[in-house]
Amino acid sequence: MENGFTQNYYEPPVTPPMPPQEDMIKSARKQFSRIGLMFFLGTIIINVVQILSSVIVTAIDPELVSSTAGSLLVTMIPMYAIAMPLMGFLISRIPAQKIAPKKMSAGKWLIAFLICYGGMYASNIIGLILTQMIGILKGSPVTNVMPEIVMDSNILVNFFLMVICAPVAEEILFRKLLVDRMVKYGEATAVLFSGLMFALFHGNLNQFVYAFTLGIFFGFIYVKTGNIRYTIYLHMLINFLGSIPGVLLLNWLGEDFLNALNDPVLLMAYITEHLGGMLVYCLYAFAMVAVAICGLVLFFVNLKKVHFLPGEVTIPKGKRFSTTVLNVGMVLYFIFWIVFIVLMLFA
Numbered sequence: 001m002e003n004g005f006t007q008n009y010y011e012p013p014v015t016p017p018m019p020p021q022e023d024m025i026k027s028a029r030k031q032f033s034r035i036g037l038m039f040f041l042g043t044i045i046i047n048v049v050q051i052l053s054s055v056i057v058t059a060i061d062p063e064l065v066s067s068t069a070g071s072l073l074v075t076m077i078p079m080y081a082i083a084m085p086l087m088g089f090l091i092s093r094i095p096a097q098k099i100a101p102k103k104m105s106a107g108k109w110l111i112a113f114l115i116c117y118g119g120m121y122a123s124n125i126i127g128l129i130l131t132q133m134i135g136i137l138k139g140s141p142v143t144n145v146m147p148e149i150v151m152d153s154n155i156l157v158n159f160f161l162m163v164i165c166a167p168v169a170e171e172i173l174f175r176k177l178l179v180d181r182m183v184k185y186g187e188a189t190a191v192l193f194s195g196l197m198f199a200l201f202h203g204n205l206n207q208f209v210y211a212f213t214l215g216i217f218f219g220f221i222y223v224k225t226g227n228i229r230y231t232i233y234l235h236m237l238i239n240f241l242g243s244i245p246g247v248l249l250l251n252w253l254g255e256d257f258l259n260a261l262n263d264p265v266l267l268m269a270y271i272t273e274h275l276g277g278m279l280v281y282c283l284y285a286f287a288m289v290a291v292a293i294c295g296l297v298l299f300f301v302n303l304k305k306v307h308f309l310p311g312e313v314t315i316p317k318g319k320r321f322s323t324t325v326l327n328v329g330m331v332l333y334f335i336f337w338i339v340f341i342v343l344m345l346f347a
Contacts, residue, residue: 021316028185028315029323034094035181036329039197040336042087049083050075068152072161080165088173096180099226111298112221113234118295119213120238127209134345142345144206150243151250162243167235174198174215175222175231185315187223188308189324194219200337204344214238220306249284253277
């Protein structure tokens with residue numbers, strides 16, 4: 001009774017509180033979607049910045065992009081100096097969980113390097129077989145432009161971009177920023193996404209397999225140490241071995257050696273005339289294979305020691321894929337790179 005009149009108030013139905021598990025799944029899906037969306041937006045930013053820098057420099061002075069080294073500098077420096085920092089800023093806005101840092105001895109780091117190199121070597125062979133099979137199915141070879149780019153570029157440019165810039169930027173993005181935002185849901189989940197999103201980011205099938213393997217190894221090391229410098233140094237050493245010594249050796253052997261590789265007669269003639277150079281080449285190849293085999297042996301010896309800790313939040317079985325992958329952000333990121341890789345296969 002108010003002012004002598006009876007008031008009838010409409011009381012809306014009370015919405016029952018969301019069950020704790022459903023609330024947790026919704027929160028996790030939102031987190032993964034935000035991560036995927038920031039990586040997707042970062043990818044778009046990278047492509048836009050690279051295209052704009054190439055167009056602007058070409059308009060000003062076409063000679064600057066006429067060589068492989070010049071083209072690399074024009075597109076990669078803006079990516080590392082502008083696009084990737086912007087991408088990192090976007091990702092850093094997402095809540096994260098800091099991993100407690102732990103020290104890693106020099107001996108364990110060396111073992112980690114050998115295992116990484118062995119895994120990369122073996123997965124690279126698998127990738128080559130896979131691309132060969134796809135090439136047979138589509139009726140034309142799947143081209144891998146990376147070896148040509150590395151060979152045609154300047155060795156100092158390769159060192160600066162591939163040994164210094166790439167490891168620092170990629171480890172910060174795909175280990176530090178990514179893992180810190182996923183480890184809450186378990187170390188295994190964080191490491192798996194670190195490897196998968198890192199591999200897709202390379203944008204071609206030739207690199208996907210070994211990049212996935214390395215991403216898994218680097219992710220495991222980071223999640224167990226919480227110290228990004230260990231994976232940066234590993235990444236630097238792996239990239240150094242893949243882009244510097246072999247290129248120097250092939251340049252020393254000369255173009256005649258490269259031409260002879262596709263012709264058994266020319267190859268035999270070259271070997272006869274350049275026994276010293278071929279001996280150095282064979283020793284180098286043998287050393288790399290020996291390091292790879294040593295790494296694979298160490299991997300299987302230490303396999304039983306590998307374990308992943310659960311996170312603060314456990315996504316129930318049957319909901320993991322839909323929660324972590326089937327969300328707007330991750331779907332955009334995965335579709336973009338999968339389509340890009342497929343288009344590259346048929347380019």
